[in-house]
Amino acid sequence: MENHYCVVIIGAGVAGLSCAKYLADNGIQDFVILEANNQIGGRCQTVEFMDQSIELGTELLQGNSSNNPLFQLAEGQHLLDQDDDGLDRDDCYHDEDGESIDEDIINEIRTIYDEILEKKVPTYPYENYPDLSLGEFILAEFDQYLQLKKVSLDKNEIDQREKVIDWLGKQHPVLNTIGSEKLTDVSVQGWISFESISTNDKYIQGGICKFLQTIFENKIAKEKFHFNSKVKRVAIHEVNQSVNIEVIKENQQIVTYRAKHVVCTQSIGCLKKTMHEMFVPPLPYSKQVSIEKLGFGTVNKIYLVFSQPFWDVDFNSFNFLWNTNTEGKLTCLENTPYHSRWCKSLTGLCVHHRLSNTLVTQISGEAGEYIETIPDGLLSNCFQELFGRFYPDNQIPKPKKLIRSSWFHNPLTYGSHTFIKIGSTVHDIKRLAMPWPDKPAGPLVLFAGEGTHERFYGTAHGAFLTGIREGKRIVGLYKSNF
Incomplete structure (x- = not known):
């Protein structure tokens, strides 16, 4: 069984959706x-819990509406969450001894x-010196x-500052997005x-997936979406200028799609x-x-739900x-197959904004990958023990529910964020973003996704812009027919 199309898009994440909508809007x-x-969603995943979106x-x-097109789209649909709850509360900082x-x-x-990050790193003359790691650069400055x-x-006083330097390196608003x-x-x-472009970050009313449905899915014909369709093979035939895409359906049936162009939006x-x-x-x-x-790293989120707040609500x-x-050893992991080394990567807990x-x-990183292997009940015990260690004045109950992501062991992602490792450069992103074959007759395979944007890799707006980029590339091949 074969299905013939002009374009097959692999993946209904932000890049795939933006590419599809651009094609539809341009004929x-x-x-x-x-x-x-x-x-839909890809690495955007919303869970409904207690009438709220997690x-x-x-x-x-x-960013804002002037530098992030997704922000502008959300603002136009009145989907930005204007609630400022939490801004009038304080942040609490304790060390491992429970001292403030x-x-x-x-x-x-x-x-x-x-x-x-903003002034000194950009001045590093990497054209004339060997590439240096960001960690080495920051460490030298703080030394x-x-x-x-x-x-x-x-x-x-020096010890306190060393603790803060270590803590901030693991949770800085920019650094903690790279995985x-x-x-x-x-x-x-x-x-x-x-x-x-982080200047005015905003939550989305109803969650990111609702936003994607409103902006993209609801404006693309339903028959364009073939869900439960896992791509097994992409076979390129340059002679007859076509691509065969073998797909495993939900019932394990193999179905072949034939296209003039395929847009690959899989994660790095x-x-x-x-x-x-x-x-x-x-x-x-x-x-x-x-x-x-x-580099392709992992950022995992963990939500701990309690019957009621046991903490000071002013924080x-x-x-x-x-x-x-x-070493940061945990008593609750003794006599279990699991080690405690991961826990020193935790930087604290925030009250959910809703x-x-x-x-x-x-x-x-590796700690985020590792905790995916720890069962929910045991991981809840870990957080109960950790909170009690840093904030011993609180009576810490065990969470009644734990909700978390597992991006590393997800066979459709194997992680969450692209970053440029030592040994690679932005030219690797540019090289991946080039269509194949790159010939005047027209590309057969095109690449989109956050890992193909040289300035906004690792971000949703980067993914959005690459989908538009490849949509424009395809439309440009056929514009004389419109």
Whole structure:
């Protein structure tokens, strides 16, 4: 059985949806979207709980209407959440001994961190020097800062600042979106190419998936969506200028789609795992190398639901500032197959902006991957013990429910965010974004998704813009027919 189309789009995430809508808006209706899940969203996943929306993936729209097109679309549909609940509450900072850290120290270190990222990192002359990791760069700057401080501060005051530096490196609003807990893995050269537009982040009323339904799914004909359709193989036939896409349906039936063009929006993590079996003939060697070199990290979210708040409701967050010379062992994991090393990657818990009885955190990198293997009940015990260690004055109940993401072990994503690793550069992203074959006759295979945007990799607006980019590329091939 074969299905013939002008365009087949693989994936109904933000990139696939924006590409499809651009095609439809510009006169190309002969397309289909193949989605392995039973709904749209990709790495946007909304869970309904207690009449509220809980996000397991993308949660906020960054920037504003002048620099983020998704923000502008949400604003136009009156979907931005204007609630400022939580802004009048305080943040609490405790170390592993349960001692409070002065917020003036937090602000001092945060100011230095921002200056390093915004002013000093961009000046690194990587054209003339070997590529350096972001972690090494930041550490060198703070080493200088601490050496100067040791002249006027005692050991305890220096220790406090070291705890804050360690804490902020794991939860800085920009750094914690890349999915790598080890900043020594992140390339300074690549980081310089990333453009942060976080100026006025906003939640979406009803959740990100409702937004995607309103903006995209409801404006694309239902028959264009083929859900529960997992792509097994993409076979390119240059001679007759066509592509065959083998798909495994929900009933395990194999169905072949034939197209003039296929738009691949799979994650970099998915491409790393499947590219050698999926593409026939194999992708050009240069693309394979770029995919292998790029980083693809994991950011997992965890929601802890309690019967009622047991914490001081005047606080919005409870931060964990770990001692830099301890192992962070958990008693509840003794005599179990699980280790405790991951817990030092946790930076604290925040009160959910809509659910007053719910605390939320996120954890990145290898630690984020590892906790996916720990059962819910045991992981709840871990959080109960951790909160009690940092905030011993509270009577800590066990959460009545735990809700979390598991992006690393999801075979459709194998992680959540692209970043540029040491050994790779922005040119790897550019190389991946090039269509194949790149010939005047027209590309057969095109690539979209956040991992193909050289400035906004790792973001929903980056994914959106790449879908538009590839939609324009296809429309340009046929514009004389309109």
